[in-house]
Structures are given as C-alpha cells and as structure tokens.
Amino acid sequence: MRIIDENTLEDLALGAAVLGTGGGGDPYIGKLMARQAIRDYGPVEMYTLDELADDDLIVPTAMMGAPTVMLEKMPNGDDIINAFESVGKYIGKPIKATMSIEAGGLNSVVPIYVAARKRIPLVDCDGMGRAFPEIQMVTHTLFGISATPMAMSDERGNTVLMETINNNWTETFARSITVNMGAMAMIALYAATVGQLKQAAIPGTMSYAMDIGKVIQKARVQEDDPVNTVREAVGGYLVFKGKIGDVQRRTEGGFAKGDAFIDGIDAYSGQKLQLSFQNEHLAVRIDGEYRVTVPDLIALLDVDTGEPITTESMRYGFRVAVIAFPSNEKWRTPEGIALVGPRYFGYDVDFVPVEERFG
Amino acid sequence: MKIGIDVGGTNTDAVLMDGRTVVAWTKSPTTSDVTSGIISALKTIIADANLDVAQVDGVMIGTTHFTNAVVERKHLQPTACIRLGLPATVCLPPMVDWPDDLREEIGGHYYLAHGGHEFDGREISPFNEEEIRQIAQQIKDQGITAIAISSVFSPVNTIFETQTADIVREVIPDANITLSSEIGRIGLLERENAAIMNSCLRELAGRTVNGFKNALAEMNITAPFFISQNDGTLMNADFAAEYPVLTFASGPTNSMRGAAFLSGLKDAIVVDVGGTTTDVGVLQNGFPRVAALAVDIGGVRTNFRMPDTYSIGLGGGSLVERDPIKVGPRSVGYEITEKALVFGGDILTATDILVATGKADVGDAAKVASVGKDFASQVEAEIMDMTTIAVDRMKTSATPVPVVVVGGGSILIQKDIPGSSELIKPSHFSVANAIGAAIAQVGGECDRIFSLAEMSRDEALDQAKKEASDRAIAAGATPESIEIVDVEEVPLAYLPGNATRIMVKAVGDLKGS
Numbered sequence: 001m002r003i004i005d006e007n008t009l010e011d012l013a014l015g016a017a018v019l020g021t022g023g024g025g026d027p028y029i030g031k032l033m034a035r036q037a038i039r040d041y042g043p044v045e046m047y048t049l050d051e052l053a054d055d056d057l058i059v060p061t062a063m064m065g066a067p068t069v070m071l072e073k074m075p076n077g078d079d080i081i082n083a084f085e086s087v088g089k090y091i092g093k094p095i096k097a098t099m100s101i102e103a104g105g106l107n108s109v110v111p112i113y114v115a116a117r118k119r120i121p122l123v124d125c126d127g128m129g130r131a132f133p134e135i136q137m138v139t140h141t142l143f144g145i146s147a148t149p150m151a152m153s154d155e156r157g158n159t160v161l162m163e164t165i166n167n168n169w170t171e172t173f174a175r176s177i178t179v180n181m182g183a184m185a186m187i188a189l190y191a192a193t194v195g196q197l198k199q200a201a202i203p204g205t206m207s208y209a210m211d212i213g214k215v216i217q218k219a220r221v222q223e224d225d226p227v228n229t230v231r232e233a234v235g236g237y238l239v240f241k242g243k244i245g246d247v248q249r250r251t252e253g254g255f256a257k258g259d260a261f262i263d264g265i266d267a268y269s270g271q272k273l274q275l276s277f278q279n280e281h282l283a284v285r286i287d288g289e290y291r292v293t294v295p296d297l298i299a300l301l302d303v304d305t306g307e308p309i310t311t312e313s314m315r316y317g318f319r320v321a322v323i324a325f326p327s328n329e330k331w332r333t334p335e336g337i338a339l340v341g342p343r344y345f346g347y348d349v350d351f352v353p354v355e356e357r358f359g
Numbered sequence: 360m361k362i363g364i365d366v367g368g369t370n371t372d373a374v375l376m377d378g379r380t381v382v383a384w385t386k387s388p389t390t391s392d393v394t395s396g397i398i399s400a401l402k403t404i405i406a407d408a409n410l411d412v413a414q415v416d417g418v419m420i421g422t423t424h425f426t427n428a429v430v431e432r433k434h435l436q437p438t439a440c441i442r443l444g445l446p447a448t449v450c451l452p453p454m455v456d457w458p459d460d461l462r463e464e465i466g467g468h469y470y471l472a473h474g475g476h477e478f479d480g481r482e483i484s485p486f487n488e489e490e491i492r493q494i495a496q497q498i499k500d501q502g503i504t505a506i507a508i509s510s511v512f513s514p515v516n517t518i519f520e521t522q523t524a525d526i527v528r529e530v531i532p533d534a535n536i537t538l539s540s541e542i543g544r545i546g547l548l549e550r551e552n553a554a555i556m557n558s559c560l561r562e563l564a565g566r567t568v569n570g571f572k573n574a575l576a577e578m579n580i581t582a583p584f585f586i587s588q589n590d591g592t593l594m595n596a597d598f599a600a601e602y603p604v605l606t607f608a609s610g611p612t613n614s615m616r617g618a619a620f621l622s623g624l625k626d627a628i629v630v631d632v633g634g635t636t637t638d639v640g641v642l643q644n645g646f647p648r649v650a651a652l653a654v655d656i657g658g659v660r661t662n663f664r665m666p667d668t669y670s671i672g673l674g675g676g677s678l679v680e681r682d683p684i685k686v687g688p689r690s691v692g693y694e695i696t697e698k699a700l701v702f703g704g705d706i707l708t709a710t711d712i713l714v715a716t717g718k719a720d721v722g723d724a725a726k727v728a729s730v731g732k733d734f735a736s737q738v739e740a741e742i743m744d745m746t747t748i749a750v751d752r753m754k755t756s757a758t759p760v761p762v763v764v765v766g767g768g769s770i771l772i773q774k775d776i777p778g779s780s781e782l783i784k785p786s787h788f789s790v791a792n793a794i795g796a797a798i799a800q801v802g803g804e805c806d807r808i809f810s811l812a813e814m815s816r817d818e819a820l821d822q823a824k825k826e827a828s829d830r831a832i833a834a835g836a837t838p839e840s841i842e843i844v845d846v847e848e849v850p851l852a853y854l855p856g857n858a859t860r861i862m863v864k865a866v867g868d869l870k871g872s
Contacts, residue, residue: 033450068808068860069478071546073511077450113450155447156484182477183858245757317752 001051002207004112004122005043009034011213016108018212018230019205021297022311023280024105024131025067029074034109037116044115046122047097049203054195056096058123059087061114062107064135064152064174065184070106073182076155077117080186084114086151086159087188099123099197101138101190103205104131104280125201127190129328130297133255133279135174136167137340139330140190143200150174150189154181202328216306226306227321230299236325237358239284239292240273241266241303244318255279260300260314262322273322275300276347277311283347284322292324293342295331296354299323324354360414362580363797364400365613365790366393366422369693372793373400375408379620383408384790393424394570401578417869418575418584419593421613421796424567425560425603429461429657434563436505437466439498440555441491441527443474443519444511444547447483453509453551458658465559468503470494474519475511478808478858483511491523495530504531505558509539509551514807535561542604544806545860549662556659557604564603568596585869590664591616591646591795592802592866595835607656608665613795615640615647615666618763620798621785627761628750628779631791632768634676635690639749640668642763644844646866664804671749673742675768677709681734684741700726709771712738719770739773747777754778765791802844802866803830810858819861820846827865836867 004012013027020027038044052058061084063070088095098111098118103126115122127138135147147170153159160177164170170189178185192200212233219229231238242262249258257278264271274285281298284291292298300309303319330336332353338344341351360382365372366389375383385403390396397420405412428434440453453469454462472490475483498506506527510519517540524536537557543550568586575584586599589608599606611631618629625645631638641648647666654665672688676695679686686709691698698704700711701722707730713719715727715735727735750762759780764772765788775782787794805826809819828841845864 029451032456036450036455066478066858068545071548073444073475073477073483074448074451074547076446076448078446155449157446182481182483183479243751316756317754319748319752 002046002124003043004038004046006035006038008210009038009109009112011210011217012206013109014213014216015209015211016104017308018234018299019108019129019209019297020104020131020308020310021280021299022277022309023133024102024107025070027106027109029070030063030106030109030113033075033077034112034116037113041116041119044112044122046124046206048124049194049198049201052096052123052194054193054198056194057091057093057191058097058099058194058197059084059095059188059191060099060101060127061111061186061188062101063110063184064187065178069183073184075186077113079153079155080110080114081117082157082159083151083153083186083188084118086153086161087149087191090149090151090161091191095120097121097123099201100126100206102126102128102131103202103209104128108206108209122206123197124206125197125203126205127201129202129205131280132340135171135189138190139202139328139336140192140200141167141339142330142333142335143196145190145192145196145200147189149191150187152177152181152185152187154185202330219306227301227303227323230301230306231323234299234323234325236297236323237354238321239324239358240264240271240286240322241268242273242320244314244316244320246316247314256311258311262320265319275322278345279311281311282345283342284324290347290349291357292354293347293349293351294345295327295336295340295351297325297327324358326354360410360416361797362401362404362415362418363793363795364397364418364420365610365793365796366397366420366424367610367792368423368427371396371400372790373404374787374790374793374797375404375410376794376797381787381794384787384793386790392570393422393567394574397571397574398577401574405578412578412580415580415582417582418580419587419796419799420571420584421587421609421792422606423610425564426607426656428560428563429556429659432461432464432657435465435559436562437468437503438505438507438555438559439466439468439470439503440507440509440551441470441472441494441523442509442551443472443486443523444483445471445473445475447475447511448547451548454555456548456660457552461657461659465555466503468498468501470497472523476513476516476519478512478515479810480515486519486522488526491526492530495527498527499531504533505535505561506531507537507539507551507554507558509547509554511547513538513540514545537561542602544662544862545808546662549660552659553604553661553663556656557602560603561601564600568600572596585799587613587796587799590649590802590864591799592834593799593869594801598834607661607663608654610792611638611640611666611668612647613799614765614792615642615795616645616799617791617793617795618642618765618785619645620794621765621787621791622761622763622783624761624763624783627763628753630746630750630762630764630772631766632764632771633674633766634692634695634768635672635674636670637673637746637749637768638668638670639753640666641753646844669749669753671745673709673745673771675708675710675771679707679709679712679738684738686738686741686745709742710768712742713770713773718773721770742771743774743776746772750776751778764788800866801831801834801836801869802864803827803832803834803836804862804864805830806860806862808858808860819859820863823861823863824865827863831865831867835869838867840868841865842867
C-alpha cells in the first residue's frame with residue numbers, strides 16, 4: 001500500500017506527462033481537482049492488485065472530451081461521482097475501488113479525486129500503461145472485458161448508461177454523447193473484478209509514474225543529466241538527439257495529426273528523424289526507415305531540463321532528445337498489435353520491439 | 360513631439376521624440392513614489408532639448424508598478440469574485456490555484472452562481488437575477504467594493520457577465536467591477552485570475568494614474584497621456600486606471616517594439632542584453648510573437664498574451680569562472696559600475712572580457728591587462744555560443760534572419776551570430792523600451808470559437824476581423840489606419856462540426872497622432 005498525498009500527486013502528474021507520450025491531455029486541471037479533494041477529504045490509499053481480494057469489484061473513472069473545453073467548463077465534481085455510482089447501482093454490487101484507465105496525461109490523476117471523495121482506495125494499475133486516443137484501446141479489450149455498462153455524466157445531473165455489443169460501438173456512441181454534454185463528459189466504464197484485472201490490466205503503472213516523476217524532480221535539484229535520468233527511470237533507450245527543424249500539422253476526423261522533422265546534433269549529426277503523431281507520438285523514422293512505432297512508447301524531452309514536450313508545443317528550434325521504451329507485453333501480442341499497432345494508425349510497417357533495435 | 364517613459368524596477372527612462380528622431384533621452388533611478396522619478400526624468404529631457412512643453416502631443420508611459428505590487432503583495436485591496444457557471448466548475452472554485460499568502464491578502468471571497476455557456480453558445484443554466492442580487496447584498500454587507508465577474512465561455516457570449524455587473528451596480532453604486540471577458544481569453548481559471556488581480560489593483564491604479572497626471576501637470580504638460588499594455592499597444596489613462604492588469608509584462612514588449620522601430624525591421628530576432636539576463640524574442644510583422652503557454656505572475660497562472668521570450672543567464676554583469684570556463688548565471692547586476700574590474704572592482708565580469716579582447720571600450724582597459732587575450736577570446740566564444748543557441752531556439756525556420764541587439768549590456772555582442780543574416784545595433788539601444796512606449800499604437804482583439812458547420816471559414820474570419828477592428832476603434836484608433844496584424848486558427852480536437860478557435864488582433868494609429 002502506498003499513500004497519495006499532495007507531494008506524491010505532483011510526482012504522479014509529472015511522470016504521467018512522460019507516459020502521455022506527447023498527448024493524453026494537460027494534467028493541470030485534473031491535478032488541481034485531486035489536490036483539492038486530498039485537502040478536503042485526506043490522502044488516498046493505493047493498493048496493488050495482490051493486496052486486494054479476487055472478487056473485489058473495481059470501476060475506473062475518467063474525463064472524456066476536448067481539452068480546450070476542459071480548461072473552460074470545469075466539472076462540478078458530483079458529476080464524476082454520479083457516473084461512478086451509476087455503474088455500481090446498475091451492476092448491483094458494492095464497488096471496492098477505482099482506478100485509472102489511462103496512465104498517461106490527465107486521466108492518470110482524475111480517479112484520485114473520486115478515491116478521495118468516496119474514501120475508497122485507488123488500484124495501482126491501468127489499461128494502457130501510456131495514453132491512447134480511443135476508448136477501445138485498452139488491454140481490457142484484449143481479454144474480453146466490456147467497456148459497458150458505461151455511465152456518462154454531465155454537471156447538470158444527466159447520466160447516460162449504455163450497453164453495447166463491443167468496445168468499438170462504445171467509442172462511437174460515447175463520442176456523440178460527449179458533444180451533446182458540451183464536448184466534455186465524466187465517465188465510468190470497464191468494471192471488472194480484481195481477478196479479471198490480474199489478467200487484463202497493466203499492473204504497477206501508478207507507482208511507475210510516481211517513481212519517474214520523483215526522479216525528474218530530484219534530477220532538477222541535483223543538476224544531473226536529466227534526459228539520461230528519465231531514460232534510466234523508464235528503462236528505455238536514447239534514440240536521437242536533435243533540433244526540431246519543422247512541424248507540419250493537419251486535422252483529420254477530429255484528431256490533431258502531423259509530423260515533426262528533427263535534425264541530428266552531437267553523435268546524430270547528419271541524420272534526420274521524422275516523428276509522426278496523432279494526439280500522441282506514434283512512430284519514429286530515421287533517414288526514412290521506421291525505428292520505433294506504437295505500441296512502444298516514444299517521449300520527446302527537452303535536452304536541458306528533461307521536461308516532456310507535448311505534440312501541441314513542439315516548435316522549430318527546440319533541442320530535444322527522443323527516448324523510446326517498451327510497451328507492456330500485452331500490447332505486443334498479435335491481438336494487441338491489431339488493436340493499437342502501427343497499421344491501425346495507418347503506418348504500413350510491422351511492429352518491431354524497441355529493445356531489438358536499440359538494446 | 361512625443362515623450363516615452365519607461366518606469367522600471369531600477370531605472371526610469373525617458374525619451375523625447377520628434378517623428379522618428381530621438382531628440383533627447385535620460386536614465387534616472389526609479390523612486391518609491393514613482394511620481395518624483397518621472398518628474399526628474401522629464402526635467403532632464405525638457406532642459407536638454409530646450410523644449411516648449413506646448414509642443415508635446417502625447418506622453419506614453421510603460422510601467423512595471425502593478426506587476427510589482429502583485430509580486431510583493433503590496434497595496435492590494437479586498438476583492439470578491441462572482442463566477443457564473445453552476446452547476447459546472449464547483450470542484451475548482453475561484454483562486455483555488457493561488458498561493459495562500461496572496462489569496463489571504465485579498466480576502467479570498469468568492470460566490471458561485473447559475474449561468475455560463477457551452478462552447479457552442481448554449482446556456483449551461485438560466486441566469487438568475489434574484490440569486491445575483493442576494494450575492495451582491497452579501498458583498499455589500501462585508502464592505503467590499505472591488506468585484507471580479509467571470510462566466511464560463513464568456514469569450515463566446517458576454518451577456519451573463521454584463522447582466523451581473525448591472526445588478527451589482529444597482530446594489531453597490533460605488534462598485535469597482537472587472538469582467539473577465541474584457542481582459543482574458545479562453546481558459547476559465549486563468550481569465551478569472553486576471554480579472555481578480557485587476558480588481559484588487561484598481562485602487563492602486565487610480566492613485567498611480569493620478570500621480571502620473573500630477574507629474575505632467577507639474578511640468579505644465581497638457582497633452583493626453585497613455586499607458587502601454589503587454590501586447591505593445593496603448594490605452595488611455597482612464598482606461599488604464601480601470602485595467603491595470605493589462606500593463607503586466609509591457610516592459611519586454613516595449614523593448615522589442617523599440618528595437619523594431621530603431622532598426623526599421625518588422626521581422627527579426629531581438630536580443631535584449633541586460634545586466635543579469637539576456638531575453639531573446641521574435642518580431643513578427645513589427646510585434647512580438649506571443650507565448651502559447653500559461654504565464655505565471657506572482658505565483659498566479661494567467662493566459663495573457665505575453666511576448667514569447669527565452670531568457671538565459673547572460674548579461675554585462677555576469678560572473679566569469681576560469682576552469683572550466685563558465686559565464687553566468689550569477690551576476691553583479693546593477694553593482695557593475697563598482698564591482699567589475701574595468702571599474703576598479705575585483706570581480707571578473709563578462710564586460711571585462713570584452714574590454715580585454717579590445718572589442719569594447721568602457722572603464723579602464725589597463726585594469727584587465729592581466730586577463731590574457733587567449734582566455735578572453737575563449738570566454739567570448741562561450742558568450743557567442745550561449746547567444747547563438749538562444750537565438751536559434753527562437754527562430755521560426757532555418758532561414759537566416761536579422762538580429763537586433765538592444766539593452767545596456769549590448770557590448771557583449773560584437774560579432775555576427777551564426778544563423779543571422781545581419782547584426783544590427785541601433786543607436787539609443789539602451790533606452791529601447793522608452794522608445795517602444797513612445798511609438799505604440801492602439802489595438803483590439805477577438806478570441807472565440809466559431810462553428811464552421813454554420814458558416815464558411817472566410818465568413819468566420821471576416822467576422823473575427825471585424826470584431827477585433829471594432830475594438831481597436833473603440834480604444835481610440837482611427838478607422839482608416841486599422842491593420843490586422845495577427846490571425847491564428849486552432850481546430851479543436853475531438854469535436855465534430857469543425858469547431859475552430861479564431862484569434863485576431865487589429866492595431867491602428869491613435870487619433871491625433
């Protein structure tokens with residue numbers, strides 16, 4: 001069991017920004033919500049799956065919608081509690097704890113708000129080990145766990161409860177309901193027992209994010225090489241160092257897509273890296289050849305500070321390090337690759353694990 | 360003729376300009392009452408130019424006084440915030456992300472009420488007049504007169520904020536009201552923070568603007584006077600008394616605008632070398648490029664359109680270490696005229712290095728004879744490396760661009776910077792900020808979300824340009840001089856119906872200039 005207080009929350013949000021691989025939404029609003037709830041209701045206890053009983057029921061909570069809207073129309077707070085309780089009421093069993101469905105970005109910290117207010121534990125696991133743009137892109141899908149019953153709540157008190165035939169339909173309906181609710185909804189979904197999660201979830205991702213954040217904070221104070229510090233903390237590889245030469249952006253199907261072109265410096269001088277993104281960083285090509293792709297994680301870090309750089313803030317002239325680290329093995333199965341591999345996002349290439357190229 | 364004044368934390372600079380010519384200039388220490396420092400600067404330039412004050416057409420003042428008040432938590436008045444958006448936003452009340460000492464300083468009073476809009480203009484909940492009246496009464500009972508009003512998505516629709524203000528004024532006739540929609544952009548907490556800071560500065564602003572008025576009256580200057588804003592445009596004195604928060608970060612903006620004017624360039628990189636830091640910014644179309652990220656003032660997050668500058672710890676007073684070679688970030692700062700070797704001190708500074716290389720001539724060159732030419736050249740190379748990286752970081756493409764160097768520490772830069780097409784050190788570089796104030800125009804902005812399902816992109820852009828132009832004219836610009844200087848479109852992820860955020864900025868010349 002670990003305690004999430006105001007300090008460890010800061011660590012978690014910082015680590016979650018690394019796991020956000022350039023997307024996942026700005027954790028700022030979520031972090032403020034969680035901090036306020038910790039101040040009002042006390043710190044949150046976080047348990048590993050092994051510390052819970054196999055038949056304990058867990059319901060993840062999250063925010064869904066446009067990041068710009070979240071900055072303006074902040075939640076009521078009761079809305080996400082309504083979503084959470086509605087799923088429990090529908091299932092008709094007591095819920096033991098909540099968890100994050102997405103360890104990268106905003107949704108890493110939102111469930112801490114729920115845990116603090118309901119005085120229930122948080123589970124140290126998630127369904128991605130990173131950030132992805134669509135609801136069905138969680139390891140739960142690979143193990144046949146349904147996203148539904150899913151509850152979506154707005155601040156007015158409306159709650160929509162849905163049952164669907166598969167997780168792709170959930171994504172389709174959820175997106176249009178989100179727009180009706182004002183381009184933002186509080187959601188609870190992917191209810192599962194601890195026994196199911198031991199198979200289907202990615203364990204330890206919250207403490208992993210906290211440890212990454214803690215190491216970055218320490219590197220700032222001690223003036224260590226921050227990029228190397230992050231690389232070691234995530235167990236990854238240095239792929240490239242360079243300067244952003246150009247960023248091309250376009251909007252397709254409601255997603256922010258594009259490519260950044262990075263010119264090598266130091267040992268990488270003379271090489272050119274192309275970084276492709278859709279909300280998150282998805283693929284790295286060096287001199288035209290694919291070197292890293294989803295589901296493995298690609299993080300772009302400021303060379304001087306080790307701060308993760310989001311896809312929105314990439315700009316000409318930034319000196320960056322590209323690091324890559326292995327995704328959870330569940331994503332590396334044929335089913336995982338089919339769900340979130342390079343071809344799903346339109347890159348015509350086979351997935352090759354990052355350690356085979358850089359290890 | 361125009362007078363530009365820059366009231367900084369350390370110095371008050373003043374320039375007298377006749378058209379494009381600098382007739383006289385001075386630097387004098389800033390005084391704690393601000394006014395007497397201005398009077399002394401005015402006296403100097405009037406005497407130097409033998410000026411008949413009747414010839415002055417306008418006085419433009421840039422000041423960091425209000426920023427410093429927030430940073431130092433001084434002269435702030437108790438303020439209440441009314442936010443409309445219930446039932447949304449409850450979990451993050453106003454001032455939730457403020458440092459405790461600042462929140463306590465102004466009382467931390469807030470009230471949540473119904474109202475607010477969705478991104479597409481629908482109401483979150485209906486406006487409730489009775490609710491607002493009761494809140495206003497409670498505020499009145501506490502004797503508070505400074506009131507900030509915010510409403511969810513008020514940049515899309517301002518109606519609830521203005522209705523609230525009308526009711527509050529009925530209940531509290533002497534209320535000092537700031538509407539968030541008048542000073543901020545999308546991002547509720549940041550915009551509301553700016554409105555609250557504005558409210559708590561209103562009393563000080565009234566006093567300070569009066570002080571400026573008295574200073575000018577004492578010098579028999581009857582010309583109108585203006586205060587410069589963070590976007591490089593001007594507001595008239597009465598407007599400034601109501602919106603002091605708009606002066607935040609006007610210093611770097613004025614210095615970049617001054618650099619544009621002095622160099623005659625509209626697109627360039629500006630390197631402002633001070634005593635301790637060097638700020639590198641980008642001029643686009645004659646104005647500073649603005650930062651995309653939130654800006655922190657006195658520990659409070661805001662989303663003002665601040666100039667996007669990159670600062671490095673390099674200045675005229677930077678300490679130089681020998682082994683290994685290191686320049687800055689520690690600095691002797693304003694004490695350089697006592698502590699640097701060339702001025703008879705015992706500390707090796709960046710200024711000493713440039714004198715030792717023979718490229719600069721300040722102080723007594725004999726005092727740096729022992730420094731060694733080779734070593735001095737190595738340190739100068741390090742200074743150039745630091746500057747080159749900072750310049751490169753701010754460039755928008757690999758194409759070489761002109762670099763304009765201003766500020767008191769400009770002597771550090773003696774060679775062309777790699778990646779630049781030319782290096783320009785204009786005359787009067789040390790008072791670029793006062794010049795920037797003197798030449799400022801007036802402007803207006805539009806920033807809101809348009810649904811391109813309902814209108815074409817061109818129609819949306821036209822409407823945004825019209826709104827920005829109308830605001831510039833309302834601020835005092837002559838309609839025929841209006842120019843659109845910035846258009847930015849951001850398509851919103853996750854939303855169908857092509858919702859797009861459009862930001863437009865228009866500027867124009869002041870009437871009578």
